[in-house]
């Protein structure tokens with residue numbers, strides 16, 4: 315658990331700009347995420363998620379949920395279920411209801427019950 | 443409204459009595475120590491320890507989770523408990539009851555345990571027997587809170603708690619009595635200032651009993667009858683002598699005096715909130731408020747810091763920062779933030795209070811010098827400042843009230859011991875529509891309190907021109923109230939780095 319959290323920390327530190335697509339390998343599966351609009355602002359935000367294997371072939375998930383938390387504790391998180399656009403491509407819409415720093419968590423459930431999680435910073439969501 | 447409240451300073455008590463106390467016993471209607479169960483529990487010698495143990499366990503859990511748990515603040519006990527629940531509960535308890543956090547303070551539990559083995563040898567240095575160190579520390583904490591975005595870092599939060607324990611042990615390991623509480627602890631000073639508007643105080647039940655007391659155990663400690671140097675129950679470590687004690691300043695509600703008094707003459711008594719700010723008697727262990735520039739400075743940081751702390755969380759702060767950064771060609775955060783703090787904690791209060799003091803002298807002809815006059819009226823701002831802390835911390839507390847449930851569930855899951863089930867992250871708190879009216883209520887309460895104090899002080903300063911004395915200070919109060927109102931209606935915008943990129 316300590317290692318996992320250190321990894322997450324390192325990952326979070328490495329990701330200073332969230333809009334850059336950023337593949338992360340885990341069990342040979344790469345997860346790419348892109349959030350629009352950029353720069354982010356209060357209101358609906360789309361999270362496009364691409365799953366592929368080591369040979370760049372699309373990977374199907376059983377279920378993908380996206381959660382966004384503010385960097386401040388005690389604020390209400392927002393959740394969205396991603397829907398499949400085409401094989402390996404998923405899209406979720408988050409309703410960012412407050413300005414500030416957010417962290418987007420993507421929970422992927424693969425066939426066979428394996429679960430992956432990705433954390434991505436979404437800094438400086440502009441309030442209107 | 444203020445005119446209907448009997449004025450203690452005029453009805454004879456405070457100015458005539460060298461101890462500055464109220465002689466009417468009816469001033470206090472209610473005694474918490476006489477309430478069944480609660481009263482007998484608190485009167486028990488070990489009640490403080492019993493209250494401190496759970497708080498200590500929670501702090502240890504916060505440290506461990508903060509250092510080893512998830513790095514995401516909303517999922518970590520250190521940040522959730524520290525910045526949402528602790529701060530909110532602290533101000534609400536101060537508003538509704540008194541300084542019960544200091545009573546349950548976990549730092550003092552560890553320090554008392556240490557003092558079983560290590561007896562401090564030094565007295566706290568005379569030049570430091572004032573509040574200037576805590577004034578600086580309080581401002582420094584507010585500044586670091588913004589600079590390091592403490593709310594978003596469980597790791598920093600955990601280290602702050604560890605650092606606090608270390609500081610307590612070092613200072614109270616070296617210096618006698620409650621040196622840390624009285625002369626260092628910024629949380630304690632926050633509580634002392636806020637508790638001046640609390641509805642209860644630790645006070646003498648019947649002054650006549652004190653008049654005939656020969657032992658003064660409440661301050662000296664109860665001694666072994668055969669050996670006077672053996673202390674069975676210590677007396678007040680904060681140098682507050684019960685018969686001459688006025689109000690809650692410097693009182694940690696530790697109840698040592700309650701246990702030490704051989705006549706069972708000390709209680710936790712009700713009183714009119716903020717009444718201790720309406721008069722200026724000589725206070726045991728403190729002296730006159732109007733002569734304590736250090737406590738007035740603490741009040742300034744308390745009140746204007748409340749606004750600054752809220753300002754750091756709404757979007758206009760980014761506009762202000764980037765404007766400054768462009769104008770001054772400075773691109774690091776620390777100096778820009780430093781300028782903002784200097785402006786809001788030093789320049790703004792100096793201008794507002796300085797002008798109000800000058801107008802009072804010129805217009806109402808009050809016979810006081812300029813600076814002492816300002817010091818005297820600064821205390822009137824406490825309710826307003828406290829209202830702002832209540833509105834801000836109350837906001838986080840109520841809107842994030844239930845988040846402690848999923849975070850605790852997930853901490854147990856992390857431990858590999860999911861006895862509380864899967865975390866329910868959808869549990870958050872009360873809706874904004876309910877919380878916002880509560881905030882405005884706190885701000886209004888603060889304004890009403892501050893205006894009442896100003897009126898009372900003005901009446902004392904000039905019977906003929908009370909309104910002229912009142913007007914400039916009331917204007918300052920209204921300006922601060924409007925600023926608070928404006929802040930609470932700004933869109934929330936909480937960023938780790940406040941420099942616009």
Ligand code: SF4
Pocket residue numbers: 543544545547548549550610622623624627628629630631633694
């Ligand atoms: S003053 Fe500080 S250390 Fe002392 S009891 Fe209060 S919080 Fe604890």
Ligand code: SF4
Pocket residue numbers: 644677678679680681682687692693694695696697698699700
């Ligand atoms: S001993 Fe001193 S600090 Fe403790 S409750 Fe009594 S007056 Fe307050």
Ligand SMILES: [Cu+2]
Pocket residue numbers: 752755834838
């Ligand atoms: Cu806040």
